[in-house]
Amino acid sequence: MISEPELVPEGYFGAAELPGQRPAADDVVAEDQGPAGPRRALPAWLWALGGAVVASAVWAGGLYVHSAAEPDLGGYRVSRNLCLDAELKALSAAMGERVGQGSAWRSTHESLDDASCYFEMRPTGYELPTDEDGNELGSLPSVSVGYTLHKKTDPGPEFEGAVAARHTAVEEAAVEESDESVGDDGTALRRVDGLGDMAFVVRDSGGITLEVLDGQAVLTMSTSSDWDAETGEPLTDVADFEPMMAEDMKALMARLKS
Structure with missing residues (x-):
């Protein structure tokens, strides 16, 4: 079917x-x-x-x-003129008044900003010796300030190593020129508290350098003695200027955040 x-x-x-x-x-x-x-x-x-x-x-x-x-810049701003930002009131009282407006330099980039300033300081009543033609001999004590603001990367992990490498290189260069042994000039790197996240002081026969890391900012401040034109020896003992440098550094950090 x-x-x-x-x-x-x-x-x-x-x-x-x-x-x-x-x-x-x-x-x-x-x-x-x-x-x-x-x-x-x-x-x-x-x-x-x-x-x-x-x-x-x-x-x-x-x-x-x-x-x-x-990165969070922590309130730090770009410095248009570091010579104006660095008032150096404590060092001026100890070393003498600043000569002129200082020499300022700056560089701006999307990843970081750099600024520096150099001052000569004239102690009260101090006059440089001159030669028979009226040319000044020797030098005045001086202060140099540096400021780097890192806007992309964290400078923290490399800060201590960079400080040690920089001053070791300076020390070795001085040794090569003088044929002296390392350490004879008393160079010493020492950590200090109370400044930013990390800070070091470097001392040598001619001056003191203070290096500070605070968040994304790296700051330096150096003092150098004046020198005797005949003997080449330092005339100003800058060994006691460390407290003044720390005071002026704190003031500079606060000003760069204003």
Whole structure:
């Protein structure tokens, strides 16, 4: 006995039907709409484009997060003229008044700002000796100040090593010129408390250098003695100026945050 043929939707009559390939409900159309065609798969290039868009969005989001996480400068600003920012009231009282406006220098970059200043100090009543032509001989005591503001990277991990390397290089250069043994000039690197995150004092026969790390800022202050024109020996003992330097450094740090 021949059974009646299985009813299938119009448009599919005569097509081989495999298990799992029955038309979905939304593939069946009314008679007045005509047969529904098979669904088209998305081209491979469109999938690739979508993946690229997603990847770009993720990258852009990561870039935004990275740029938003730039270091906190802790209130430090760029110094337009470090000679004006460094008032040096304590050192001026001990060493003498500043000669002129000082010599200032600065460099600005998106990653860091550098500034420096150099002063000569004239003790009260002090006059430089002159030769028979009226040319001044010898030198006046001086103070130099440096300021670097790191705007992208953290200077902390390298600070101590940089200070030690810098002063070791200076010491070795002096030894090579004088043929003296290392340490004969009394150079010493010592850590001090109460200044920024980390601070060191370096002493040698001619002066004192104070180096300070405070967050993203690195500051230096150096004093140098005047020199006898005939003997080349220092005339001013700067060994007692360390407390004044620390006082002026604190004032400078506060001013650079104002």
